[in-house]
Amino acid sequence: MADLGELYQALILDHSKSPRNCRAMEGSDGRAEGYNPLCGDQITVWVRREGDRIADVSFQGEGCAISKASASLMTAAVKGKTVEEAERLFAGFHALVTGAPAPAPAPELGKLAALGGVAEFPIRVKCASLSWHALRAALRQQDGAVSSE
Amino acid sequence: MAGVAGALSLDVAAIRAAFPVFGRRIRGRPLVYLDTAASAQMPAAAIEAMVRHQSEGHANVHRGVHTLSYEATEAYDAVRERARRFLNAASADEVIFAHGTTSAVNLVARSWGDAHVKRGDEIVVTLLEHHSNFVPWQMLAERTGARLKVAPLLSDGSLDREAFERLLSDRTRVVAVAHVSNVLGTVLPVRWIADLAHARGAVVVVDGAQSAPHFPVDVQELGCDFFVCSGHKLYGPTGVGLLYGRLPLLQAMAPYETGGGMIERVTVERTTFAPPPGRFEAGTPPILSVVGLGAAIEWLAGLDREAIAAHEQALLARATERISEVPGVRILGTAPGKVSVLSFVMDGVHPHDIGTVLDAEGIAIRAGHHCAQPLMQQLGVPGTARASFGVYNDLDDVDALVGGLRRVREVFA
Numbered sequence: 001m002a003d004l005g006e007l008y009q010a011l012i013l014d015h016s017k018s019p020r021n022c023r024a025m026e027g028s029d030g031r032a033e034g035y036n037p038l039c040g041d042q043i044t045v046w047v048r049r050e051g052d053r054i055a056d057v058s059f060q061g062e063g064c065a066i067s068k069a070s071a072s073l074m075t076a077a078v079k080g081k082t083v084e085e086a087e088r089l090f091a092g093f094h095a096l097v098t099g100a101p102a103p104a105p106a107p108e109l110g111k112l113a114a115l116g117g118v119a120e121f122p123i124r125v126k127c128a129s130l131s132w133h134a135l136r137a138a139l140r141q142q143d144g145a146v147s148s149e
Numbered sequence: 150m151a152g153v154a155g156a157l158s159l160d161v162a163a164i165r166a167a168f169p170v171f172g173r174r175i176r177g178r179p180l181v182y183l184d185t186a187a188s189a190q191m192p193a194a195a196i197e198a199m200v201r202h203q204s205e206g207h208a209n210v211h212r213g214v215h216t217l218s219y220e221a222t223e224a225y226d227a228v229r230e231r232a233r234r235f236l237n238a239a240s241a242d243e244v245i246f247a248h249g250t251t252s253a254v255n256l257v258a259r260s261w262g263d264a265h266v267k268r269g270d271e272i273v274v275t276l277l278e279h280h281s282n283f284v285p286w287q288m289l290a291e292r293t294g295a296r297l298k299v300a301p302l303l304s305d306g307s308l309d310r311e312a313f314e315r316l317l318s319d320r321t322r323v324v325a326v327a328h329v330s331n332v333l334g335t336v337l338p339v340r341w342i343a344d345l346a347h348a349r350g351a352v353v354v355v356d357g358a359q360s361a362p363h364f365p366v367d368v369q370e371l372g373c374d375f376f377v378c379s380g381h382k383l384y385g386p387t388g389v390g391l392l393y394g395r396l397p398l399l400q401a402m403a404p405y406e407t408g409g410g411m412i413e414r415v416t417v418e419r420t421t422f423a424p425p426p427g428r429f430e431a432g433t434p435p436i437l438s439v440v441g442l443g444a445a446i447e448w449l450a451g452l453d454r455e456a457i458a459a460h461e462q463a464l465l466a467r468a469t470e471r472i473s474e475v476p477g478v479r480i481l482g483t484a485p486g487k488v489s490v491l492s493f494v495m496d497g498v499h500p501h502d503i504g505t506v507l508d509a510e511g512i513a514i515r516a517g518h519h520c521a522q523p524l525m526q527q528l529g530v531p532g533t534a535r536a537s538f539g540v541y542n543d544l545d546d547v548d549a550l551v552g553g554l555r556r557v558r559e560v561f562a
Binding site: 003004007008013017038039040041062063064065066121123124127 | 176501
């Protein structure tokens with residue numbers, strides 16, 4: 001049961017019940033949908049950039065506690081970061097949830113580390129990474145759907 | 150059904166002992182397997198038949214003159230006859246080995262459908278279909294310009310018979326329905342549907358993936374033209390399914406796939422095709438899976454199937470009652486006479502999170518849209534959690550499930 005407590009820890013439950021930056025964005029300059037056809041989870045991510053920096057980021061969607069909490073934590077983590085910093089965070093985060101060795105240099109994951117319990121439940125990796133794939137697509141200003149498949 | 154009597158007349162402990170998988174522990178706990186509607190576990194009899202075949206009898210069928218090939222052919226054809234008896238088809242030539250329910254439905258939609266369905270014709274399905282008995286018909290409609298009509302359900306998950314009757318017309322060419330819903334457990338009135346459809350001149354296709362594992366099927370009694378089911382839901386292996394088709398229909402159908410094994414004569418100018426069933430089994434078939442399926446249905450048919458049905462009903466009744474007592478749980482599908490497939494949702498908790506918390510306790514359920522997205526849209530949920538019961542489940546499994554759901558409530562309090 002220790003691994004379950006690790007997965008659904010208080011921070012995750014809090015972010016899934018009260019997600020941050022959970023709203024549609026007016027005046028965004030990038031928007032992408034993430035969709036997992038296997039489970040039906042759907043998420044839309046909006047970004048507004050100022051130069052190379054992510055000035056604002058938000059999301060809306062339907063999904064499980066893991067996917068919602070991950071999206072919420074992601075928006076909090078990447079807001080104000082440069083696109084390159086966000087990419088490095090994603091690389092570090094992806095290594096964390098898949099149980100792979102951290103990339104070098106390892107990014108400072110902060111609260112994102114709360115999703116480390118996902119590594120014990122490989123089937124849920126897609127839930128945790130769906131919003132990140134959508135963010136990446138939104139940053140590339142590819143309006144449309146991306147899949148975590 | 151006499152639930153208690155049935156539960157007593159079935160020796161569940163002996164049945165469980167026939168399944169090697171129950172020797173496993175999941176995350177340190179005994180396995181509680183409640184996902185039989187997705188894939189039933191395999192009894193040792195079927196596993197051993199496959200090991201034996203692969204160890205001592207592996208060879209291609211229908212071609213070689215040597216002993217191994219002859220034996221493989223005998224074994225393969227024997228399962229066809231076994232499957233004929235299992236479905237009560239009139240002839241073994243009416244039984245085709247497909248790769249599964251999905252490939253069997255696609256075969257019918259392509260081979261029969263493309264030849265007979267024209268622009269302006271109508272195809273009738275129901276809202277509770279699995280994608281495997283929905284998408285092939287939707288695609289057929291798109292290819293041909295026919296119209297797909299979807300019969301609605303009543304609030305308990307049973308077919309809205311009046312609405313269904315109104316959907317039929319003289320343009321109806323195919324009626325494709327599930328025998329049993331993989332989400333709601335509803336048993337559809339197939340005989341009634343077949344009679345109505347036939348009165349309109351339509352062909353009736355029945356998706357029996359979820360019915361054949363729960364109760365005996367008699368395709369002649371059902372009055373259907375095609376019936377399909379999957380080996381791995383019948384306590385057998387993946388990679389094989391059964392397609393029953395009435396012989397006159399099969400004889401008039403063009404092949405779906407072409408190549409080796411399905412021909413009569415090939416010349417540079419043209420090819421003529423073997424009669425059914427060979428015409429629909431191009432290429433080397435999944436011989437090993439067929440052998441496993443044969444052993445599985447032999448094993449299943451050796452049990453008292455009425456007692457199994459009664460036992461599963463007793464589990465369903467107990468689970469329905471006890472799950473309803475867990476705060477925030479709502480059961481979806483309450484049609485009278487439903488089989489032991491129990492879908493539910495829990496307030497404020499996504500089905501996948503239910504599934505993961507239960508998995509941590511060694512309990513396997515299904516969570517998600519169950520390949521029935523049109524039904525999910527109707528129910529207004531993104532997905533459900535689903536516990537399904539098979540021959541090897543007992544009341545302890547129900548208790549474990551209820552305990553697990555209370556744990557879900559704690560985690561998401």
